Amino acid sequence: DAGVTQSPTHLIKTRGQQVTLRCSPISGHKSVSWYQQVLGQGPQFIFQYYEKEERGRGNFPDRFSARQFPNYSSELNVNALLLGDSALYLCASSTGTGVYEQYFGPGTRLTVT
Amino acid sequence: GQQLNQSPQSMFIQEGEDVSMNCTSSSIFNTWLWYKQDPGEGPVLLIALYKAGELTSNGRLTAQFGITRKDSFLNISASIPSDVGIYFCAGRDYNQGGKLIFGQGTELSVKP
Numbered sequence: 266d267a268g269v270t271q272s273p274t275h276l277i278k279t280r281g282q283q284v285t286l287r288c289s290p291i292s293g294h295k296s297v298s299w300y301q302q303v304l305g306q307g308p309q310f311i312f313q314y315y316e317k318e319e320r321g322r323g324n325f326p327d328r329f330s331a332r333q334f335p336n337y338s339s340e341l342n343v344n345a346l347l348l349g350d351s352a353l354y355l356c357a358s359s360t361g362t363g364v365y366e367q368y369f370g371p372g373t374r375l376t377v378t
Numbered sequence: 379g380q381q382l383n384q385s386p387q388s389m390f391i392q393e394g395e396d397v398s399m400n401c402t403s404s405s406i407f408n409t410w411l412w413y414k415q416d417p418g419e420g421p422v423l424l425i426a427l428y429k430a431g432e433l434t435s436n437g438r439l440t441a442q443f444g445i446t447r448k449d450s451f452l453n454i455s456a457s458i459p460s461d462v463g464i465y466f467c468a469g470r471d472y473n474q475g476g477k478l479i480f481g482q483g484t485e486l487s488v489k490p
Contacts, residue, residue: 321476
């Protein structure tokens with residue numbers, strides 16, 4: 266069975282631009298969470314979605330937004346990119362909000378110049 | 379952002395050695411997870427713990443959910459070269475839904 270998939274693998278953007286990252290969860294999983302991982306640190310929670318509704322939000326500015334589609338895939342959008350947004354963006358899926366074993370995708374490496 | 383205190387930050391291992399690492403939190407968690415991350419990849423789930431005092435094994439890996447619910451431990455027995463990587467603990471606060479809070483990671487390297 267396919268694991269969590271993310272696209273694109275790598276991305277280079279300029280300050281001020283906007284970016285959209287995509288995630289497809291494991292088949293049968295209905296919850297998707299997004300994390301930001303800066304080099305040398307552990308992942309930081311950004312959002313959790315379940316059944317197309319936001320179920321949790323981390324301490325990130327409003328420039329960060331996300332949505333989940335009927336097929337449970339998800340997009341993370343970041344507007345007005347800053348140099349500090351450069352990081353590995355990870356998507357994790359789980360069967361539901363009541364299950365806490367989250368399975369991560371390979372991530373999207375975003376570089377802002 | 380909020381993080382757990384994970385130690386040691388790094389350690390060198392020699393093949394065959396046992397390895398121990400731990401994670402502490404200032405708040406109570408009701409779930410502890412341990413992940414391993416290799417360079418350029420996402421974290422891979424190793425062990426999940428759901429009850430205080432629980433001891434769970436996955437092959438040569440053993441993890442424990444601390445009695446106080448504020449800490450967790452991971453042991454690797456008879457280490458092999460492929461154990462090299464970064465290990466993260468992650469905890470879930472009862473009132474935080476599916477949000478996982480991660481430690482800073484313990485980097486395992488091979489002794490020169």
